[in-house]
Amino acid sequence: MKAAVFHEVGKPLSIETVADPAPQTGEAVIRVRHCGVCGTDLHATEDHGRKSGMVMGHEFCGEIVALGKDTPPGWKEGDRLTSLPFIGCGRCAKCLLGKPWQCATRLIIGLGDVGGGFAEYTRVHLNSAVRLPDSVSWKAGALTEPLAVSLHGVRAIGNGLAGKNVLVIGAGPIGLTTTLWCSFFGARHVIVSELDPGRAQMALRYGATGLVDATGDIGAQFRELTGAAPELIMECVGVPGMIAKCTELAPYGGEIIVVGFCAQPDTFMPAFAMAKELSMKFVIAQDKSDFQFVVDMLAAGRIDVEGLVTDVLSFEQFPAAFEALRKPTSQCKILLAP
Ligand SMILES: [Zn+2]
Numbered sequence: 001m002k003a004a005v006f007h008e009v010g011k012p013l014s015i016e017t018v019a020d021p022a023p024q025t026g027e028a029v030i031r032v033r034h035c036g037v038c039g040t041d042l043h044a045t046e047d048h049g050r051k052s053g054m055v056m057g058h059e060f061c062g063e064i065v066a067l068g069k070d071t072p073p074g075w076k077e078g079d080r081l082t083s084l085p086f087i088g089c090g091r092c093a094k095c096l097l098g099k100p101w102q103c104a105t106r107l108i109i110g111l112g113d114v115g116g117g118f119a120e121y122t123r124v125h126l127n128s129a130v131r132l133p134d135s136v137s138w139k140a141g142a143l144t145e146p147l148a149v150s151l152h153g154v155r156a157i158g159n160g161l162a163g164k165n166v167l168v169i170g171a172g173p174i175g176l177t178t179t180l181w182c183s184f185f186g187a188r189h190v191i192v193s194e195l196d197p198g199r200a201q202m203a204l205r206y207g208a209t210g211l212v213d214a215t216g217d218i219g220a221q222f223r224e225l226t227g228a229a230p231e232l233i234m235e236c237v238g239v240p241g242m243i244a245k246c247t248e249l250a251p252y253g254g255e256i257i258v259v260g261f262c263a264q265p266d267t268f269m270p271a272f273a274m275a276k277e278l279s280m281k282f283v284i285a286q287d288k289s290d291f292q293f294v295v296d297m298l299a300a301g302r303i304d305v306e307g308l309v310t311d312v313l314s315f316e317q318f319p320a321a322f323e324a325l326r327k328p329t330s331q332c333k334i335l336l337a338p
């Protein structure tokens with residue numbers, strides 16, 4: 001099959017023929033229809049520890065072309081699905097609860113363990129798969145994973161969301177979908193802080209009630225727009241310094257949810273957070289119930305997300321477009337159509 005293959009840091013992905021995947025026990029192989037590029041993919045290609053030959057892509061959807069042994073009942077060739085990007089054992093308590101991220105033996109699809117969706121075919125474990133009704137487009141189907149990441153973050157909020165004044169830091173795909181869910185679940189104000197003007201404008205289309213200039217005094221601008229301090233802050237950037245910034249902006253009793261993935265050392269002053277008795281929670285990935293809820297809302301037409309996709313590309317166009325995302329861009333989500 002054709003795939004976009006990573007070889008080494010500093011070299012674009014290369015379009016090559018690689019071995020077709022074979023379904024293992026409980027698994028299916030799908031024909032990938034669309035697969036989105038995530039910030040994690042860009043970071044992975046800047047990490048010298050990654051093996052040459054890796055096929056990335058963890059935001060995919062497609063249809064079943066082959067089933068392995070002992071698959072759960074009800075699945076057949078041609079079924080449309082999306083899947084959490086994890087292959088768990090399928091038997092432990094975490095897997096049975098729909099939390100394959102927490103399975104002790106889980107493999108990650110598209111980040112080195114198992115080839116991902118930047119290819120014509122990929123493997124999925126059917127315990128982690130969610131059926132896509134015909135009413136959900138492939139474009140929307142490929143957005144299920146990032147929508148489920150931000151939903152997982154919003155579901156981690158301990159003090160409730162309805163009526164709250166929320167600050168969302170960052171309007172990349174995760175910041176935008178976090179904005180969407182905060183609005184969906186009834187926040188009073190959803191104010192978005194973002195450096196790129198194009199992305200900031202996009203936030204207004206996905207439920208932001210106001211924007212603040214990230215280079216200015218965020219706290220003062222927030223207060224001007226809402227009359228209050230941000231009692232709930234969703235950190236969706238993931239660069240050093242953001243957690244300290246959140247503790248500075250939060251009022252007494254405020255809550256911070258850290259969704260932005262930061263793989264560098266970072267510091268903040270615990271005394272600041274203590275003096276305000278802040279709550280802070282870190283989240284990652286998603287549960288199967290997050291995926292199912294996203295698909296249900298897409299199928300019901302209660303969220304309209306296709307505008308997040310700013311390009312759908314062929315294999316030929318893909319490596320250059322992937323590289324272009326390393327520089328500041330007003331692109332939001334780009335998809336490969338293998
Ligand atoms: Zn991702």
Ligand SMILES: [Zn+2]
Pocket residue numbers: 088089090091092093094095103104105
């Ligand atoms: Zn397991």
